[in-house]
Amino acid sequence: MTAAEAEAHGMAVEMDTNLPGHTIDPSSLQSRIIQSKSIQQEDADGNSSDNEQMDMDTTNVEQPTFKKLSAHAARVGGKAEYRRIRCPAHRYTPLRDNWEQLLTPLVEYLKLQVRFNTRTRSVEMKTSRHTLDTTSLQKGADFIGAFMLGFEPQDAVALLRLDDLYIESFQVTDVKILRGDHLSRAIGRVAGQDGKTRFAIENATRTRIVIADSRIHLLGSYSNIRLARNAICDLILGAPPGKVYNNMRNVAKRMNERY
Numbered sequence: 001m002t003a004a005e006a007e008a009h010g011m012a013v014e015m016d017t018n019l020p021g022h023t024i025d026p027s028s029l030q031s032r033i034i035q036s037k038s039i040q041q042e043d044a045d046g047n048s049s050d051n052e053q054m055d056m057d058t059t060n061v062e063q064p065t066f067k068k069l070s071a072h073a074a075r076v077g078g079k080a081e082y083r084r085i086r087c088p089a090h091r092y093t094p095l096r097d098n099w100e101q102l103l104t105p106l107v108e109y110l111k112l113q114v115r116f117n118t119r120t121r122s123v124e125m126k127t128s129r130h131t132l133d134t135t136s137l138q139k140g141a142d143f144i145g146a147f148m149l150g151f152e153p154q155d156a157v158a159l160l161r162l163d164d165l166y167i168e169s170f171q172v173t174d175v176k177i178l179r180g181d182h183l184s185r186a187i188g189r190v191a192g193q194d195g196k197t198r199f200a201i202e203n204a205t206r207t208r209i210v211i212a213d214s215r216i217h218l219l220g221s222y223s224n225i226r227l228a229r230n231a232i233c234d235l236i237l238g239a240p241p242g243k244v245y246n247n248m249r250n251v252a253k254r255m256n257e258r259y
Helices: 003-018 027-060 087-099 101-110 136-149 180-191 194-206 222-235 241-258
Strands: 084-085 112-117 123-129 167-169 208-212 215-219
Touching: 084 136, 087 101, 087 136, 101 112, 101 136, 112 136, 123 136, 136 167, 167 222, 180 194, 180 208, 180 222, 194 208, 194 222, 194 241, 215 222, 222 241
Parallel strands: none
Antiparallel strands: 084 123, 112 123, 167 215, 208 215
């Protein structure tokens, strides 16, 4: 060992002897643990008391209840809402024959004021102070509009009772450009002999179909309309009716299993 190393070793020994002892007293450590536990317990008790106080405050406060506004009270400026649905020429006679069936749900169920304007040949509806629901006028307009498209009153009245029913319309030429006899044959394939194909699609998909010349109207839920539309498009594109019947049979079986 050299002189420098001996001198450094002596200084290290001297520093170790001068340092204070690092021994931890077990009693002081236990007291600190107990003190920390007590502080944690006090914090937990304080939080629980605050939560109980907040719960008591929220339970004691009465929640406000608001009555549903009627259509008369919800109108802006006190003006009555108004709808007009034009009657096509070929639906004038059916409208006159079924006027009482159309008027009963509009007046008794929706509480609307209804009249037929002979000058403009249109059905006019207006809300009154007896109208309770704000959507009654639009439902009534959809109901009359469905009848004007060619649906029966018994089928169109479902629009008043159910909220998930829709009407979709499209042209045969939207699927495929056809003219003359080709267009007539496509419409005949969709309708079938004595309406057999149309009835099969309606029963399988739980929809209602109206074929008005080259225009087709569908009434039903969104998913059911999609199934019926796909079947009709297949017929327009030239698919054999037997294949469409088979597909409709499978669709009906799946829908019965679903419900």
